[in-house]
Amino acid sequence: xxxxxxxxxxxxxxxxxxxxxxxxxxxxxxxxxxxxLLSNNVVAENQPAGTTVGTLFVVxxxxxxxxxxxxxxxxxxxxxxxxxxxxxxxxxxxSFNYEVKNNYSLRIRxxxxxxxxxxxxxxxxxxxxxxxxxxxxx
Numbered sequence: 736x737x738x739x740x741x742x743x744x745x746x747x748x749x750x751x752x753x754x755x756x757x758x759x760x761x762x763x764x765x766x767x768x769x770x771x772l773l774s775n776n777v778v779a780e781n782q783p784a785g786t787t788v789g790t791l792f793v794v795x796x797x798x799x800x801x802x803x804x805x806x807x808x809x810x811x812x813x814x815x816x817x818x819x820x821x822x823x824x825x826x827x828x829x830s831f832n833y834e835v836k837n838n839y840s841l842r843i844r845x846x847x848x849x850x851x852x853x854x855x856x857x858x859x860x861x862x863x864x865x866x867x868x869x870x871x872x873x
């Protein structure tokens with residue numbers, strides 16, 4: 736709280752005088768996160784379940800605070816079951832096979848400590864690995 740007094744001089748005489756009281760309050764309004772970023776969206780085929788795909792990052796206009804990530808239903812969630820999230824890491828829950836399927840779609844929500852959130856759909860691509868032959872027939 737701060738008191739200020741203002742005077743308007745007129746040839747050495749005060750013709751207007753007023754006192755104002757300024758009260759600083761927490762009028763700050765929380766803003767929701769605006770974007771989710773994934774550090775990498777490619778995973779090699781034949782990796783075991785639990786392989787890290789990438790790290791999740793959030794763009795949030797509010798400084799500090801904690802953010803949680805979750806797989807959610809909605810547009811782009813077709814393959815959510817093939818992934819899990821541990822803190823800010825996107826992990827696989829299965830071993831991918833490029834020859835069977837080479838891209839997966841998932842939907843992620845990031846919620847800040849004010850309960851505000853943003854959702855985004857991602858595509859994870861599976862890279863082909865040169866595999867040794869399984870059977871050699873002569």
